[in-house]
Amino acid sequence: MTTIETLQKIKDYYEKIRDIWQRLEHLEKLPTQLEELQMRIAKLEDRLKSRLGEACIHCGELAVRVVDTSPAGNGKSFHHLKCNACGFEHKRVVLPTGN
Numbered sequence: 001m002t003t004i005e006t007l008q009k010i011k012d013y014y015e016k017i018r019d020i021w022q023r024l025e026h027l028e029k030l031p032t033q034l035e036e037l038q039m040r041i042a043k044l045e046d047r048l049k050s051r052l053g054e055a056c057i058h059c060g061e062l063a064v065r066v067v068d069t070s071p072a073g074n075g076k077s078f079h080h081l082k083c084n085a086c087g088f089e090h091k092r093v094v095l096p097t098g099n
């Protein structure tokens, strides 16, 4: 083996070691990145839960939202509800809060 070939082999080994080292550095960061992702997913799940609607009495999906309100007299109000899954609509009388 010539000197040039030996130097080339040393250079090849050096590059392989450097590549492995970079991968190890990347692996070392993974637990922290995984923990950050788990926290972000938990926050998104919480936000998603708060965005779910009430259960639809027609289809059962958690997709019922108040789409409008109107006065019903004596401090009560009507909530106009609509299911975003099946389109079922109905009204509900709501008592004033604090009573």
Ligand SMILES: [Zn+2]
Pocket: 056, 057, 058, 059, 060, 061, 063, 083, 084, 085, 086, 087, 088
């Ligand atoms: Zn429905």
